[in-house]
Amino acid sequence: MSNNNLSVISLVSIGEHPTSRRPRRAEQDARAIELGIKLVGDNLQTLHAGELSDDDSQQTALRSYLGMGLAEINLLEMPENSDAVLVIAEHLKQKKPDIILTGVRAENGESSGMLPYLLAEQLGMAMVTSIAEILSVDEVNKQAEVLQALPRGQRRKLKVDLPFIASVDMAAALPRQSAFGPARRGQFEEILGTSFTDQESSEWQTADAKKRPKRLKIIKAKTAADRFKAATAKASGGGGKVVHGVEESAQAILDLLVEEGLV
Amino acid sequence: MSELFRRDPRAQWIARNRLHPMHQALVIGPVFGPSGLLRKNLHIIGFIGPNGLKRIDRSGASNDSEQGSRRSATASEVILPLHQVVEPAFYIVVVLDLVSGRLNGHDKDTLGLAQQLANRNNGGGAVVAIAFGELKDDSLNKAGVDRLIHINDEQYAHYNPEQRCNDLQGIIGELEPQHILLPDSINGGGDLGRRLAAALQQRPACGVWKLNDDTVICRGSAGKRDITRPLSKLLLVMEECSEPISETRHENILMSQASSPLANGKLFDQGNISVDPNAIPLAEAGFILSGGNGINDWEQFHHTASVLGATEGASRVAVDDGNMPRERQVGATGTWVTAQVYIAVGISGAIQHMQGIGQCDKVVAINTDEGCDMVKRADISAIGDSTEILARLVELVEQRKQAKQTNNEGDDK
Amino acid sequence: MSSSEFLSQFLFTLISFALLLMLVGAVKRMLLWSQGQSSTIHWLGLLQIPRRYLVDLHHVVARDKYMSNTHVATAGGFVLSSILIVLLYVFQLKLQILTWALLGSSLLMFVGSIFVMIRRRNPPPNLSLGQWQRLPKSLMVFSLSFFILTLPATGILPSDTGGWLLALLLVAGIIWGIGEMFCGMTWGGPMKHAFAGALHLGLHRRQERFGGGQSTGLKAIDLSSKKLGVEKPIDFKWNQLLSFDACVECGRCENNCPAFAAGQPLNPKKLIQDMVIGMAGGDDAKFAGSPYPGIKVGTHKGGAIIPIVNVLVESDTLWSCTTCRACVDACPMMIEHVDAIVDMRRFETMEKGQTPGKGSEILENLSATDNPNGFAPSTRMNWAADQNLTVFGHNEKKQEVTQADVLLWVGDAAFDMRNQRTLRAMIKLLRAAKVNFAVLGDAECDSGDLARRLGDEATFQRLANSNISTMNKYKFNTIVTADPHAFHCIKNEYGEFGGNYNVMHHTGFFAELVSQQKIKLDNSKELALTYHDPCYLGRYNGEYDAPRFLLESMGVKIKEMDRSKSTARCCGGGGGAPVTDIPGKQRIPDMRMADVIETKAEIVAVACPGCSAMLEGVVEPRPEVKDIAELMLDALIEGVVEDTAEVVVEDMVGGAV
Numbered sequence A: 001m002s003n004n005n006l007s008v009i010s011l012v013s014i015g016e017h018p019t020s021r022r023p024r025r026a027e028q029d030a031r032a033i034e035l036g037i038k039l040v041g042d043n044l045q046t047l048h049a050g051e052l053s054d055d056d057s058q059q060t061a062l063r064s065y066l067g068m069g070l071a072e073i074n075l076l077e078m079p080e081n082s083d084a085v086l087v088i089a090e091h092l093k094q095k096k097p098d099i100i101l102t103g104v105r106a107e108n109g110e111s112s113g114m115l116p117y118l119l120a121e122q123l124g125m126a127m128v129t130s131i132a133e134i135l136s137v138d139e140v141n142k143q144a145e146v147l148q149a150l151p152r153g154q155r156r157k158l159k160v161d162l163p164f165i166a167s168v169d170m171a172a173a174l175p176r177q178s179a180f181g182p183a184r185r186g187q188f189e190e191i192l193g194t195s196f197t198d199q200e201s202s203e204w205q206t207a208d209a210k211k212r213p214k215r216l217k218i219i220k221a222k223t224a225a226d227r228f229k230a231a232t233a234k235a236s237g238g239g240g241k242v243v244h245g246v247e248e249s250a251q252a253i254l255d256l257l258v259e260e261g262l263v
Numbered sequence B: 001m002s003e004l005f006r007r008d009p010r011a012q013w014i015a016r017n018r019l020h021p022m023h024q025a026l027v028i029g030p031v032f033g034p035s036g037l038l039r040k041n042l043h044i045i046g047f048i049g050p051n052g053l054k055r056i057d058r059s060g061a062s063n064d065s066e067q068g069s070r071r072s073a074t075a076s077e078v079i080l081p082l083h084q085v086v087e088p089a090f091y092i093v094v095v096l097d098l099v100s101g102r103l104n105g106h107d108k109d110t111l112g113l114a115q116q117l118a119n120r121n122n123g124g125g126a127v128v129a130i131a132f133g134e135l136k137d138d139s140l141n142k143a144g145v146d147r148l149i150h151i152n153d154e155q156y157a158h159y160n161p162e163q164r165c166n167d168l169q170g171i172i173g174e175l176e177p178q179h180i181l182l183p184d185s186i187n188g189g190g191d192l193g194r195r196l197a198a199a200l201q202q203r204p205a206c207g208v209w210k211l212n213d214d215t216v217i218c219r220g221s222a223g224k225r226d227i228t229r230p231l232s233k234l235l236l237v238m239e240e241c242s243e244p245i246s247e248t249r250h251e252n253i254l255m256s257q258a259s260s261p262l263a264n265g266k267l268f269d270q271g272n273i274s275v276d277p278n279a280i281p282l283a284e285a286g287f288i289l290s291g292g293n294g295i296n297d298w299e300q301f302h303h304t305a306s307v308l309g310a311t312e313g314a315s316r317v318a319v320d321d322g323n324m325p326r327e328r329q330v331g332a333t334g335t336w337v338t339a340q341v342y343i344a345v346g347i348s349g350a351i352q353h354m355q356g357i358g359q360c361d362k363v364v365a366i367n368t369d370e371g372c373d374m375v376k377r378a379d380i381s382a383i384g385d386s387t388e389i390l391a392r393l394v395e396l397v398e399q400r401k402q403a404k405q406t407n408n409e410g411d412d413k
Numbered sequence C: 001m002s003s004s005e006f007l008s009q010f011l012f013t014l015i016s017f018a019l020l021l022m023l024v025g026a027v028k029r030m031l032l033w034s035q036g037q038s039s040t041i042h043w044l045g046l047l048q049i050p051r052r053y054l055v056d057l058h059h060v061v062a063r064d065k066y067m068s069n070t071h072v073a074t075a076g077g078f079v080l081s082s083i084l085i086v087l088l089y090v091f092q093l094k095l096q097i098l099t100w101a102l103l104g105s106s107l108l109m110f111v112g113s114i115f116v117m118i119r120r121r122n123p124p125p126n127l128s129l130g131q132w133q134r135l136p137k138s139l140m141v142f143s144l145s146f147f148i149l150t151l152p153a154t155g156i157l158p159s160d161t162g163g164w165l166l167a168l169l170l171v172a173g174i175i176w177g178i179g180e181m182f183c184g185m186t187w188g189g190p191m192k193h194a195f196a197g198a199l200h201l202g203l204h205r206r207q208e209r210f211g212g213g214q215s216t217g218l219k220a221i222d223l224s225s226k227k228l229g230v231e232k233p234i235d236f237k238w239n240q241l242l243s244f245d246a247c248v249e250c251g252r253c254e255n256n257c258p259a260f261a262a263g264q265p266l267n268p269k270k271l272i273q274d275m276v277i278g279m280a281g282g283d284d285a286k287f288a289g290s291p292y293p294g295i296k297v298g299t300h301k302g303g304a305i306i307p308i309v310n311v312l313v314e315s316d317t318l319w320s321c322t323t324c325r326a327c328v329d330a331c332p333m334m335i336e337h338v339d340a341i342v343d344m345r346r347f348e349t350m351e352k353g354q355t356p357g358k359g360s361e362i363l364e365n366l367s368a369t370d371n372p373n374g375f376a377p378s379t380r381m382n383w384a385a386d387q388n389l390t391v392f393g394h395n396e397k398k399q400e401v402t403q404a405d406v407l408l409w410v411g412d413a414a415f416d417m418r419n420q421r422t423l424r425a426m427i428k429l430l431r432a433a434k435v436n437f438a439v440l441g442d443a444e445c446d447s448g449d450l451a452r453r454l455g456d457e458a459t460f461q462r463l464a465n466s467n468i469s470t471m472n473k474y475k476f477n478t479i480v481t482a483d484p485h486a487f488h489c490i491k492n493e494y495g496e497f498g499g500n501y502n503v504m505h506h507t508g509f510f511a512e513l514v515s516q517q518k519i520k521l522d523n524s525k526e527l528a529l530t531y532h533d534p535c536y537l538g539r540y541n542g543e544y545d546a547p548r549f550l551l552e553s554m555g556v557k558i559k560e561m562d563r564s565k566s567t568a569r570c571c572g573g574g575g576g577a578p579v580t581d582i583p584g585k586q587r588i589p590d591m592r593m594a595d596v597i598e599t600k601a602e603i604v605a606v607a608c609p610g611c612s613a614m615l616e617g618v619v620e621p622r623p624e625v626k627d628i629a630e631l632m633l634d635a636l637i638e639g640v641v642e643d644t645a646e647v648v649v650e651d652m653v654g655g656a657v
Ligand code: SF4
Pocket: C253, C256, C257, C258, C259, C260, C266, C267, C268, C320, C321, C322, C323, C324, C325, C326, C327, C328, C337, C338, C570
């Protein structure tokens, strides 16, 4: 690794599986670690805000980051429902990392995706969202080149000044498998964080996500005929057009592609 | 302009009422009796000649056109009522995504929600839309924009969230809006909104999908939970958080705003990089050409994909047979895809495969077997020899590209 | 001094010296084995070596009649001759009867060696060449030399026949013969198999396999140990190292290995030989058998403390295995290939996190959702929404069910639309037979079979423990399942974690019901049908008869495939092979389907959800794939029990009170 002097910290949280709701390694955080390991190898530091839970499954989830080959995870102890941002910012101010990697948003709680932005603001660092890759880090000019993930597999190249915070998108390289042995042997290093409480969110109510009704295709009918048409139109997908013959087929497909703006 | 068929109730009533003096003039075309039988109205055949006698013209020259019971829709483009806010009591700011200079659905929904906020509790608020960069859309007035701030110069053609955030801070300082709304999207809104929140030290409500009086419901836990919380100043809203505006026109008055240049930007856009369609992970790809065991000529398949600029996919059998690498396999046992257009060539559609393409928007099947499951699912099915159809498709696309090129050259001259 | 006197004196020295050399070699070899990890030493097994050799080993060898007779003659002759030679020439017991016996035994051995020679004239590809081509010559020289040497002593020929010339020739022959047969035994020649093989038979890690028993469950490892799985040769148990040395390179494993036949880079014989190379150090250049398909011989080397994977053996080799046990079953030396492969996989998965293909995704799903495909655990029973099943624990009617005759183990087929058909058929059959059964519902987890074969012992143990603690809450007599993998796991592998149950595969259970007349099957249909033995039912659990009995009760005359019962070819679905998906020249299920087509059957009956998925994945047109439960349902004569559903439901509720 040529980036030996770079100080990179990845922030990890405990994720939650979308269907079973069990704790797990968060998918984006794991990708952030993967990116970090590729960048600086063993020099990657990992920080988790919160203490080691007594709950087995929570612990296993946190350990699964260790299973990716980390020697240790630093635990920033803080009382429950305190504001993680302030605690982490306080801690990171002393560490002065060059690059901080996080996921785009957490898998549980508010999952507002604000954390990296707030940290960037607090620490006066640049912030890049949804990166897929760090292409290069130029330690002399204090600049890095990153690829930002855009919808549909597109990528944008950005130059960003060091130090910076980057949130890592799902489009980044898949995280390596977490292995049981290293996960069991990895260490937790506990640091006491300062405490700032988060009053506001305790007043919110949360419930399981409701299925949102699918919006009907509203053809804002200016005429009764339109309304009628909209109401009776065949639901899309229910059996399509069938064309025979080479010429007709090719033309029909081309028309569709043109309509969808693909050619 | 649509050639809409508009009903004219009065004319229809006259047509039904045989005693109406204008009846004869209006009834043309087939008339069905109460029993459903076709009735010929002998009275209306022909016309009264100059000497007062009835004449029947068999030349067809003077056939009545079917204008009677129709009014052309062209004539009656509906003018929507104008919603005016003369003296705004307060402002609601909406920052638009404007993907390639146009409003998209998400923008419109956001404006819809903004109008709800501007008009609740006796209303009086004005929705100020903020547009960065090029603005090609002329339908802003119909989407609920009362006021427009348009900031545009060369740098806004690029990704410059820091500058935009800086501009927004200035605007917000001036207008002191009641609420600021951004689409919580990956097209810039989500990023910009969070930057703004951090800069303003405002806790935003993210993933808002419903407004209920003074509370909003947000999607939390990465979509698994609903959080009901008080309405906050900064709202990052989801698609379909509100109906878009459709029944009013708005003033869309341009407000002037100088952009204050930012000195210490830390992000520099180097432009989009061209992505080889086949380097796009299948799950993300927007346009997939997928091959199955009905393909005889794989060379041609690859060629077609590259001409169309499509990402290549494959059925399990094609992968098993070694024609395609494993990571290209689409289906429940391979990758679940979400393409906008999915072309399945020679894939009959095993259940696992159909599961995997469940999320695709438009499916095209090219197959010899009209009865296969893929054809049942597809929006367009081309029945025939895939080699020939693909060959012809490639030709057509290439012709089109050439035509475009010559056109462009023509423009340049 | 006459030539005969010289010979007898010389032989004393020579043989004593050879024996000494052999002893030194033996000690050296034992030191090699002792590098391995400790494991129980079954001393008593040593006493049983002759019995195991004559019964168990020959039971396997006898599948090839030619080789079996040849081996009896050669090995029998050799063992007898050796004893006599020692008695005659070392202990100098000059008894006439011994001399005659030696004459006979060496003749026997000579005859045997001729057959070995014939076999080796045009050796099939599964046999190794190289030093193994020398062996028949050595055998001949050894037996012939001693035969001729003994002739004068019996008085058939006058002593000193041939004079010095013959004596010299004999000396040369005997040195060659003894060098190969005695010293080679412990110094690494082809005869090593006799020495290591005998000890291996005695000290085998699975003593239960002898005397007709079975031991097929993988062995658990301690998850808190320093290293999980096998990284280097010395991480194997010492008796595993010993077992590798027992290989005779007969290639029977290679002949039966589906992965090898499919052109995947695995050859069980080479794998075992590579383990020997690893243990003793060196490279594989001298290996004279078939290579791993697609990998050149002579490109890998190893040593006792050098990591195996990707140095000595490519990881793809390990991950090609379907754990079908065809190799183990065919191996006359009773070597446990699957154990070795899984041991190495364990290190790859649990220490290196390098499960290939979709492995890592599947393992992550298993730990997050208890099923390999990541479906919500709460949807496990969705398939049975219309089945009105009795579920153990609290049900909707607020009744607590804690007891039933039969626990129906659903397995992951619950999430698979194809195999739900089988499950539905099973339920109808159980109801038709008025069986009082219940299911675990959402509390059931994957049996852990897949995780374990992919080397993730940790996930396996978690799943096993969770299933055991769920099942221990309820009372039932029998577990019945349609999934041979779950069947095997619960029956043979849960025991180590305190779960001991009476488990039956649905074919076994239904066979009982049919023979008790509780299910009546119509036997008038004529079906052109063949039956595919699932590895985990057949080779793993020895159940070949129940499915055939059921099919025959339906009036079917099974068109057996050439490879059926214990030599049945795997469908390619076991051991996580579809997950790791190592490319080969062809696909295993296609080969199996070709076997089916050869019988001209129109239906292939299966008894495993994995087999049905793999075989149905073969491109049509092909014979239809049907589970035996589905076939039974087609042939079920209803009305034997009328209005089954209600009756049974009530019964069950009654049973619960
Ligand atoms: S278990 Fe089966 S696949 Fe694995 S090596 Fe043995 S024969 Fe081959």
